[in-house]
Amino acid sequence: MDNPLSKIDYNKTNGLVPAIIQDAKTKNVLMLGYMNEEAVAKTQETGNVTFYSRSKERLWTKGEESGNFLELVDLKVDCDNDTLLIQAKPVGPTCHKGTDTCWGEANSSNFAFLSKLEAVIKDRHDNPDEESYTSSLFKKGINKVAQKVGEEAVEVVIEAKDNSEELFLNESADLLYHYMILLRAKGYDLEDVVKVLEDRH
Known part of the structure; x- marks a missing residue:
């Protein structure tokens, strides 16, 4: 059976694809990051979501300094094979500003x-x-x-x-x-x- 991750098209955006991070439980969107092929591989290998930091110009595991990791639950590729949806379990706040999400919203369950x-x-x-x-x-x-x-x-x-x-x-x-x-x-x-x-x- 084909691995859907092997179909990721990194060439459309110069080797990086956007990765939407969603809380696996609450379904709230926590943040947006970018990943290259190495970041995807390391995320799968370690179970902690890893990005390619454009500012640091290197692989960056969320929480490597703060301890606020994003534990991988699931990883999907969209229909155009150029965007990732990652469901994760956040360990602590996601945003570097100390908020639950990068939009300053509380990451609480929502039943509409x-x-x-x-x-x-x-x-x-x-x-x-x-x-x-x-x-x-x-x-x-x-x-x-x-x-x-x-x-x-x-x-x-x-x-x-x-x-x-x-x-x-x-x-x-x-x-x-x-x-x-x-x-x-x-x-x-x-x-x-x-x-x-x-x-x-």
């Missing part, structure tokens, strides 16, 4: 809209609003929150046996929303649940 909803739920928990339904549930205590999750779960089961797509999806949304409230009431986040699923996988 669910992360925004989770932030709103957390705010309603930490900063109660008398007019907020979510805050009122937190105020009633863990038993009421858990009871509400049970009620919504029953509603989902009932609608699953019917043929109304709208009712089923609405009850499913209610269940997910109240479950996220329960997680916050217990002091957990979606990421904690995802970690359990990942460990099982």
Whole structure:
């Protein structure tokens, strides 16, 4: 079977190809570097992502001075064979300025809209609003929150046996929303649940 890395076209950009570094877990983009054939080989050999530094004019293993290595998880070549996507496990911050990414963003898990909803739920928990339904549930205590999750779960089961797509999806949304409230009431986040699923996988 052909090695896809043997198809990398280093000639298009004078011996260097851009390498996008992505956190293997969070899927966030951490940085962009450049690699030549030797850098790719050393990355595979050592398991630590190595670049060709254009300023130092030599191979440079990320973390060789700081200890903030990028441990290789996977390496892919794009459809034109001239760009690499490297999934890695960062050991410490990636940027030399001390931030998680070279764009100054936190390298935290993101579940798209669910992360925004989770932030709103957390705010309603930490900063109660008398007019907020979510805050009122937190105020009633863990038993009421858990009871509400049970009620919504029953509603989902009932609608699953019917043929109304709208009712089923609405009850499913209610269940997910109240479950996220329960997680916050217990002091957990979606990421904690995802970690359990990942460990099982």
